């Protein structure tokens with residue numbers, strides 16, 4: 171397959187790096203100001219080297235990439251709320267050209283799910299987005315593997331940064347500010363960790379899950395979201411005295427979305443530690459499924475992207 | 484025969500003077516009349532308007548024995564403010580967090596009990612160390628069987644008014 175990759179950050183560059191091991195050809199790589207395009211296949215190593223040294227990928231304009239030759243557009247630009255731009259326009263212009271789209275960017279399927287599905291319906295192309303929820307963990311495809319009527323609830327730990335902070339606060343009785351600074355030093359938290367700690371990122375993933383389960387209609391406005399910024403060390407120690415701990419849990423059930431810090435059994439399935447993610451899928455006839463693993467990271471997310479690409483062949 | 488009546492959990496609310504021996508004095512009639520003591524929640528930090536300490540005692544007994552216990556308590560001069568014969572089948576643990584927690588604790592607790600139709604069995608307070616590390620309180624609530632969700636909603640409502648955050652168990656999932 172010929173891949174055009176929009177976004178040359180952690181995810182976009184990882185997809186470019188790993189594409190050849192899956193026998194795909196990269197015909198375009200774009201960032202916020204430039205693009206490299208070659209219908210016969212780019213020299214990925216050279217493009218990524220240019221990105222590293224000059225912070226540019228090529229001489230073409232990003233729009234040329236969308237006009238170029240490719241079977242699948244990989245959308246890996248920043249997740250934004252509201253109009254979900256620039257991702258939304260990238261997705262729709264590829265679909266309007268009857269190309270497939272694989273998303274890592276959560277915005278279009280969280281904030282404008284019904285809009286993109288409408289465009290997809292008129293297109294010969296298909297849109298897949300398993301990488302948007304749970305990184306390497308196949309969450310969307312696992313839910314879709316069931317008849318969505320038979321899935322009664324989906325819940326879990328969907329943000330590795332928040333989970334790292336809470337689990338470190340609990341094990342070492344440290345306060346929030348201290349652990350957050352440490353997480354930033356370790357590269358676990360970004361310089362601006364707002365969306366991770368205020369629950370927005372986990373909520374967007376839950377919104378995507380709700381859109382899959384209930385056939386669309388959800389945006390972040392429909393989620394009740396609380397963050398972990400105000401969880402003090404004292405709350406974690408009170409929980410621990412009782413055999414419990416606190417995790418940021420996203421919960422989709424009964425057509426509603428709740429995200430917030432919750433008490434969970436300390437040695438229970440949901441109390442994963444560090445940056446791990448876990449998703450529990452509650453089914454009507456097959457009990458409970460637990461899927462856990464690495465919920466973020468360039469190569470992890472790229473692996474999920476390329477798994478989706480494989481389904482389009 | 485009355486002794487074959489079902490044994491149930493009951494909550495007795497007492498108000499005791501803050502004097503040594505008062506609590507022991509109140510527990511005597513319970514044991515003497517065949518009640519099985521389940522828990523005592525002694526709100527030492529709180530005072531009623533009359534300057535007494537509120538105490539909630541959970542007792543297991545047949546309805547008939549429970550009536551005898553309440554009568555015996557009153558005979559012994561204990562101030563029984565409420566004697567519930569309700570059965571609280573479920574337990575719910577929540578943690579409340581917020582900088583205003585300590586100053587409003589007793590109001591928060593009494594509102595939770597009246598608005599969520601539950602009985603607070605135990606409160607543990609952990610005082611925060613700084614402005615960025617506010618205090619927390621763990622509440623163990625006895626709620627009517629099957630009414631945990633409704634109780635939780637009521638707790639959330641009270642917490643919202645009192646500017647507190649509620650950390651609740653996950654509904655539906657593995658209950659903690």
Ligand SMILES: NC(=O)c1ccc[n+]([C@@H]2O[C@H](COP(=O)([O-])OP(=O)(O)OC[C@H]3O[C@@H](n4cnc5c(N)ncnc54)[C@H](OP(=O)(O)O)[C@@H]3O)[C@@H](O)[C@H]2O)c1
Pocket residue numbers: 176177178179180181182200201202203232245246247248249256274275276277301302303305465466467468471
């Ligand atoms: N990182 C993860 O673990 C992970 C996991 C799951 C999903 N995701 C999602 O995947 C997406 C990419 O994540 P990331 O970590 O790779 O982000 P990132 O490192 O911030 O990279 C974003 C890339 O998008 C480019 N970009 C920004 N605006 C653009 C525009 N208008 N047109 C074309 N390119 C544009 C940026 O260009 P410049 O280089 O010029 O700034 C940058 O190369 C995000 O939506 C994220 O939420 C990430």
